[in-house]
Amino acid sequence: MYGDDDSRRGFIRQGCCSAVGLASALSLFSAQAAESRKTSLSPGEALDKLRQGHDSFLNGKPSLKSSRDKNRRLEIARGQVPFxxxxxxxxxxxPPEVLFDTGLGELFIVRNAGNTVDTVALGSIQYAVQVLGVPLVLVLGHELCGAVEAALSVVEKNTVYPGSIGQMVEPIIPAVLKARASGSLKGEDLLDAAVRENVRRTVERLRTSEPAMLEPIRNGKLRVVGARYDLDDGLVDFFMT
Ligand SMILES: [Zn+2]
Incomplete structure (x- = not known):
């Protein structure tokens, strides 16, 4: 008889991508999903909720209350219901929870320098959409992003970064090239155009190139939107909705 670890190793040996492995993985996910409730919010309502939360942040009147207290913690201990x-x-x-005045169990966050989407990030997004039933994906860039600035420096000055930093900013380079294409932007304007382009490319990719996202988008169960946060005035500009 196999112990848990042996079973797991057996599963891995069979290969998670074989038909049997895939079916097992999906049934595991399904069981997990069945145990948890899903948000009843539509994509549009989820976006409204983000906007309202952001208004609270801007007005300096964050709710902080019920979404962070003990009752809320206990309510979601057995299953998360992010919107x-x-x-x-x-x-x-x-910080996403602060900018949108959200608390425990509300946002499913994928975070890295430059808000790029690699395989791990994409899998995380798909898990949230397919298993947890999340109706909205927001890709959020921001003013004076250091990662985008680093990508710009690679393009303009052939800067070489140590360790894994160069690889990390590589996915941002196409956005920088697009922003430079007009030839008219310089300095912070160019950087900001690259920040927006970096968001735009990711939103477009999630909307059009990822099979797992296409069906829920087509069925009106999922929306992918893009925004840019201004560090000075605190405003989130939802420029792709
Ligand atoms: Zn940044």
Missing amino acids: AVLVGCSDSRV
């Missing part, structure tokens, strides 16, 4: 996926930058000045 939005947020793909954002690791920058310490751009």
